[in-house]
Amino acid sequence: MAVVFGGRSNEHDISLISASHIIASIPKDKYDIVMVGITKKGHWFRFMGDPEMIKDGSWESCPDNLPCVISPDPIHKGIITFSGDDVSKVRIDVVFPVIHGKNGEDGTLQGLLDLAEIPYVGCDLISSACCMDKSVTHTILEQHGIKMAKWVKVLLCDSARLDEKCAECEEKLSYPMYVKPANCGSSVGISKVRDLEELKAGIKLAFAHDRIVVVEEEVIGRECECAVMGNTEPFASAVGEIAAANEFYDFDAKYNNAESKTYIPANIPEESSELIRQTAVKAYKAIGCCGLSRVDFFLTEKGEVILNEINTMPGHTPISMYPKLMEHAGISFAEQEDRLIKLALDRAGVDYE
Ligand SMILES: Nc1ncnc2c1ncn2[C@@H]1O[C@H](COP(=O)(O)OP(=O)(O)O)[C@@H](O)[C@H]1O
Ligand SMILES: [Mg+2]
DSSP states (O other): OEEEEEOSSTTHHHHHHHHHHHHHHSOTTTOOOEEEEEOTTOOEEEEOSOTHHHHTSGGGGOTTOEEEEEOSOGGGOSEEEEETTEEEEEOOSOEEEEOOSTTTTSSHHHHHHHHHTOOBSSOOHHHHHHHHSHHHHHHHHHHTTOOBOOEEEEEGGGGGGHHHHHHHHHHHOOSSEEEEESSOOTTTTOEEEOSHHHHHHHHHHHHTTOSEEEEEEOOOEEEEEEEEEESSSOEEEEEEEEEOSSSSSOHHHHHTOTTOEEESSOSSOHHHHHHHHHHHHHHHHHHTOOEEEEEEEEEETTOOEEEEEEESSOOOSTTOHHHHHHHHTTOOHHHHHHHHHHHHHHHTTOOOO
C-alpha cells in the first residue's frame, strides 16, 4: 500500500504529522508501506527514509528520495519511480491519501486514483468535492432538511455589483457574519465581519482564495464534532467539543494556541449528543461519503443542532479529534487504520482475506 502525504494546501504541515502518526500505527505484519511525499510546490517523491523524518518536513532533504508519479493508466498500475534514466514500477493495492485541503481532500487525488483503478481510503471523488465546497455542502444538505447557518453565495463574477450582493447579505442575514472562501480549510481566508465595510473587505479577502464565497450569519453555540466511519452502514462516535482560545476557531486557535481545548465526550445533554450523532450519519449518507469523515456542528443554547461542515480527511495527529473520538469508542489507532484500509478495499470489491 502507499501512504501519500504533504501536498500543496495550507494544511501541508498537518498532513505530515497525520501521516507519520498513521504510518507508525499501520500494522506492518499486514501491509508493506510505500511512502510518497508531495512538496508544497507539488513535486512527488518516493521517500525511503525513517518515517520519523516526515513529521518535521526533513524527509524532503533525504538524498535517497526519488521523483515518482502514480500512473493514471490501470495497465501500468502503481507508482512509477525515476532514477536517472531508470524507470521502475511498484505495484500498489491501496492508497491512503493523507492530504488535507485542496488537491488532496477535494477529489483531485481521488480522481487520479479512480483513473488508475487503485482503491483508496476515504471519500470518493464526488463526495470529497461536495464536502470541500461549502456552497455545495449547503445546497445538498438543505435539500435533505439538515440545518446549516443562514447564508448567501457570492461569486467572483458578482464583483462588479458587490454593493448589490452586500445589500442582499444585509437583507437576509444579521451581523456578525462569517465570510469564507467556498474551498479552503484551516480557517484560511475566513473573516468575522461586523459591518458593511468589513463585509466588503472580507469578501475581497476571500476572493483571493476562491471565486466562490459563502457569507453566513453567525451561529451562537458550542462547537461539537462527531467522527463517522463506514461505507453502507456508517458508525458515529460519541460527540467531542472544541473550546477555541481565540474569538473563533481560526488557524492560530487550531494549531498554535495551547489554550484551545477539546473535550471527549462533550459535556452536553444526552439527547443533544444523540441528535448530533444521527444528523452526522444523515449528512454523511446524503452526500454519499464513504470510509470516514468528521462532521462539525454548532449546538445552540436552545438545543438546536446546526451543521457547520464535513471534513472528509480530518486530522490524524495524536491530538486530533477524529482518532481520539474513535479511540473513545474502543477502537485503537492501529485498529482504525486497519478498518479504514479494509473499507477502501471493500468499496472496490477487493477480497482481502
Ligand atoms: N456561521 C458561523 N457561526 C459561528 N462561527 C462560525 C461560523 N462559521 C465559521 N465559524 C467559526 O470559524 C471556524 C472556521 O470555520 P469553518 O467553516 O469550520 O472553516 P474551515 O473549513 O476552515 O475549518 C469554525 O470552527 C467556527 O469557530
Ligand atoms: Mg472547520
